[in-house]
Amino acid sequence: MFEPVLLSLQLATSATIILLIVSIPLAWWLANGSSIFRSVVWATTALPLVLPPTVLGFYLLLAFSPASGLGKLIVDWFGVQLAFSFAGLLIASVIYSLPFVVQPLQIGFERLDGRTIEAALSLRANWWVIITRVIFPQLKGAFLVAFTLGFAHTLGEFGVVLMIGGNIPGETQVISIAIYESVEMLDYAKAHLYSVGLLVFSFIVLFLTYARNSFSLKRKGE
Amino acid sequence: MAFPTSRIGLNFLFLLIAFCSSPPATAKTLTIATASNFHSTLLKLVESFHKLNPSVRINISSGSSGSLYTRISMGAPYDLFFSADVDTPKRLDGQGLVKKNTRFTYAYGRLAFWAPGDNAKISVREMIEKHQGKLVIANPKIAPYGKAAEQLLKLYSKDSKKYQLVVAENVVQAHQYIKGGSVVAGFVSYSQLLLRGGQARGYIAVFDDKQLEQQVVLLSRSREVELALEFLRFIQSDGARKIIEDSGYRLPKAGGDV
Structure with missing residues (x-):
């Protein structure tokens, strides 16, 4: 009963942690460069925003399947099969939610006030102090939004998961798939339970994030 | 001020990592x-x-x-x-x-035609004619029940454009469309009409020559x-x-x- 919920939370949490690790350097680089190569990378990371999930799902399915060259290589080298497994879902989620984490961070980095860092440097502050006391306070909001959107978006994923997950309870049957299946099986009670739960949870998370951001803006204004 | 926040953040991170480790494998x-x-x-x-x-x-x-x-x-x-x-x-x-x-x-399996809101005493063929404007079948390309339904309709009429078909992903979805009322009639599996005790209401025809x-x-x-x-x-x-x-x-x- 609660297995899809747990699985969804696990997937979203793991994906968000990986996403933050990947996105911090990527967003920093995107915020500070200006080559044609940067535009290429920027456009690539934003692709999941515009493409239907079926495109990503289709190519990942081909790539992950042991019937394909790459999929077989992964099985031979690492002993894991990515298609229809939790590991595969995790990789797909990281790709799929990438723009939702990169973009807020990128905006945060772009808005970073360089003069505050220069001032701190001129006062001979060491880098640890600069990062924790000067840079991070300016980026707290951006990190919070990136974390929330990455988490919430992974939680709400459906198309990609349906295509490469294969609806296996305990492995790939996340909450969105469980809802789809309950509706198909005419088990509306279960579908309601999951849907209302997800609705309330998502609202609370978004509300807390936005409320916190607007309060901190207000405080700054005073 | 900054210190307690970061400690909470750190604890949270540990909690997350502990939480992310995979669930214990069940025996069989x-x-x-x-x-x-x-x-x-x-x-x-x-x-x-x-x-x-x-x-x-x-x-x-x-x-x-x-x-x-x-x-x-x-x-x-x-x-x-x-x-x-x-x-x-x-x-x-x-x-x-x-x-x-x-x-x-x-x-x-037994292919069945179902029109829950109709109790007219007429033959299946007349019934299908009556509801030709909107019939649901499972996708014939991937669902055997849809394929059987399609073959049946072809027997009834050479003009394939005559029936306006709603194509469901599978036969359970076809059943769900009818039950939910978004489509009046269509082809399902007979077993779905026997759920929860008795037979479903309305017009039911079973094609036993199409098992x-x-x-x-x-x-x-x-x-x-x-x-x-x-x-x-x-x-x-x-x-x-x-x-x-x-x-x-x-x-x-x-x-x-x-």
Whole structure:
């Protein structure tokens, strides 16, 4: 009963942690460069925003399947099969939610006030102090939004998961798939339970994030 | 001020990492893929199998036979596959994805026409004519029940554009569209009309000349061969056969070969 919920939370949490690790350097680089190569990378990371999930799902399915060259290589080298497994879902989620984490961070980095860092440097502050006391306070909001959107978006994923997950309870049957299946099986009670739960949870998370951001803006204004 | 916040953040991170470590593996798990028409019947069978083997965990994934075929050939980790036809298991068998001598017929499905809001005493053919404006069928390309329905409609009329068809993903979805009221009538599996005790209300016609032979296979990538074979033997037992028959299917001859 609660297995899809747990699985969804696990997937979203793991994906968000990986996403933050990947996105911090990527967003920093995107915020500070200006080559044609940067535009290429920027456009690539934003692709999941515009493409239907079926495109990503289709190519990942081909790539992950042991019937394909790459999929077989992964099985031979690492002993894991990515298609229809939790590991595969995790990789797909990281790709799929990438723009939702990169973009807020990128905006945060772009808005970073360089003069505050220069001032701190001129006062001979060491880098640890600069990062924790000067840079991070300016980026707290951006990190919070990136974390929330990455988490919430992974939680709400459906198309990609349906295509490469294969609806296996305990492995790939996340909450969105469980809802789809309950509706198909005419088990509306279960579908309601999951849907209302997800609705309330998502609202609370978004509300807390936005409320916190607007309060901190207000405080700054005073 | 900044210090307590970061400590909370750190604790939270540890909590997350602990939380992310995968769940403990259960002793024995059987993963079964089933054509959607057989899902509810399979649930009853599994419940009965559980009484004999309480420690076993059984996962079920359902979909149209065609979409399950794609997943299996892409490497989905299923042990057993209950198809709604013979062709799909045969094709898997031909590709070497099936354990030798494990393919057999477990039931004959029955295609039915259902119009829940209509009680007119007329023939099926007239009934279909009456509702030709909006009929739902399962996707004939991937669902055997949809294919059977399509063939039937072709028999009734050479003009294929005559019927306005709503195409559902699989036969369970077709049933759901009618039950939910978004489509007035259409083709479903008879077993779906027997759910929760009695027969569903409204106009029902069963096409017994259009039975769908449904086969099951043990997939060669299964890691629980013993358990899977036990389940296959179970579904050929008298108790299981009664469950299948009571769910609206016809039975193959007794005395299977697995």
